[in-house]
Amino acid sequence: MPDAKRRYAVVGLGARAQTFVDALAGPYADRAELVGFCDVNQTRMTVHNRWIAEDHGHAAVPQYGAGDFGRMLAEQRVDVVVVTSMDRTHDDYIVAALEAGCDVVTEKPMTTDPARCRRILDAAEKTGGEVRVAFNYRYNPVHEKVREVLASGAIGDIGSVHFEWLLDVRHGADYFRRWHRDKANAGGLMVHKATHHFDLVNWWIDAEPVTVYADGKLFFYGDSNGKRRGLARDYERAAGSAAAADDPFAIKLAESDKLRELYLEAEHEDGYYRDQNVFGAGITIEDDMAVLVRYSSGASLSYHLTAYSPWEGYRIGFNGSAGRLELLVRENTFAAQTEGHQHSTAVQHGDAAPGETEALLTLHPHWEPPQTLLHGELAQGHGGGDARLLESLFGDPAEDPLGRSADHHDGARSLLIGLAANQSFTTGQPVDVTTLLADA
Incomplete structure (x- = not known):
């Protein structure tokens, strides 16, 4: 355990912040001191302060408006800033924190466009500060098993990856009710949501994205x-x-x-409305997207994201020179409704009811019978990834043989695939990923 507690501040006190605030005020309070809240909205900060008092007996955390972020860092002698604000603001807080001598934990996506990404990379290099991106899916035990199997050489060299992700009409619709519906705020689902998925593939196959071709449309919502x-x-x-x-x-x-x-x-x-009509005007993001990525290793990724499915989960197939690895994950069996309204008001994504989830991992070697490597239900909190990520961020340092901890370079690699996909949507042409930051 460290000799002295590190001092943490959280910027952006919406629902996304609760996971981090609860961890810092509760199970990790013996080694972390929560010393500052910063947000554009005073009410939300007050709500979080009341919650941690009720749930953890924690003293009130000093509250600062968005214009007082720098003053908060200085007055509260902050060591680490947790960034959970609107995506398009991430770079401002990350860069300011690094320049003030702080380390940073940021929610995904790290930012929303090439110029903002370049700012973060330059600031991290200049200051030497640490930036960790909260890719909780890396910490899901099912995904760790995939990484282990691929790294073992069980399917040989990887030639291609086929990846389909389904967001149901309970969870998928939510992106079209809130601020994410405007691409200027979050970069669309290719950036805000798929950054998780692109990061997983980058990590699983340990390769760099080189070119991206994509097609996307608003098919269902709007x-x-x-x-x-x-x-x-x-x-x-x-x-x-x-x-x-x-x-x-x-x-x-x-x-x-x-x-x-x-x-x-x-x-x-x-004046922010969290409950806008998913079939209303003003939606500028896509809900049906197909992406083809070529990697430095020669492998290719074909990826599809659908945001209006009746059930939620994903299918992945890795084709290798010695066989195939397949993963099927059901995060819920169907998008339930109760008493005429959406079940999502009570059940948050990543917390499906018992019996709703399933993970099946199967190895298909050449010339041999298939082998079931894993079959069972998912743990709560993104398959158990949330709790293990928090332990990595705030708990005792531990060995990380799978390289689960993600830094600003990992954040950039996943982000750039989404940004290249957005550009390809517009131009209809393949995009050289390496040019995006060079031109920023």
Whole structure:
């Protein structure tokens, strides 16, 4: 255990912050001191302070507005900044923290465009500060097993990877209700969501992305799609709308204490609506995306992300010179509804009910029968990845033979695939990944 507690501040106090705030105020409070909250919204900071007092008996954490971030770092003598703010603001906080002599833990994606990525890489190199990207899926035991099997050479050299990720109409729809629906805020699902998936492939096959070709569209959500399919209801946001009352795609903030306190009761400060109509106007992101990536090793990745599936999970196949490795993961069996409204108001992504999840990992060697390497239910919290990530970030240092800890270079590699895909959506042409940062 360290001789002195490290001093932590959290910037961005929405729902995403709760995992980190709870960890710092609770199980890791013996080695970490939570000394600062920073957000554009005073109400959300106050809510988090009340929660940690109720749940952990923690003293109130000093609160600072977004314009006082630098003052917070100095006054509270911060050692580490945890960045969980809106994606497009990550670079400002990461760079300012590094220049103030702090280390950084940032939520994924690390940032949202090449210029912002270049800023972070330059600041990390200049200051020597540590930037860790919170890729919790690396810490999922199922994904660790995949890494071990591939590294063992069980399927030989890897020629190709086929990867399909399905977001259901409970979870997938949520990106079209909130600030992520505007590509300027989060880079679209290729950046905000798929950065997880691209990072996994980069880590699994231990190779660098070289070229990307992609096609994406808004097929299901959005006003024109909703009207054409008879799914649209006439409302801007769900709260107070009779038209949203029986809409299965509407989220009812008032029915979840967490969402009500963090968003519905905080919107008077900044006008942010967390419950916008998924078939409304103003959506600039895609919901159906196909990507082809060529790697430095010669391997290729074919990836597809669908955000309107009836069930949630993913399928992966690795084709090698000595066989094939297949993984099927069901994160839920179907997008449930209860009493006419979305189950997602009560059940958060990564916390499916017992019996809903399944992971099946199968090795198919050439000329031999298939071998089931793993078959069972997933643990809570992204398959157990959340708890193990937090231990890595805030617990006692431990050996990391699988290289699970991700830094700013890993954050950039996954980000650049998504950015190249977005560019390819627009131009219809393959993109040389290596040029994105050079031109930034």
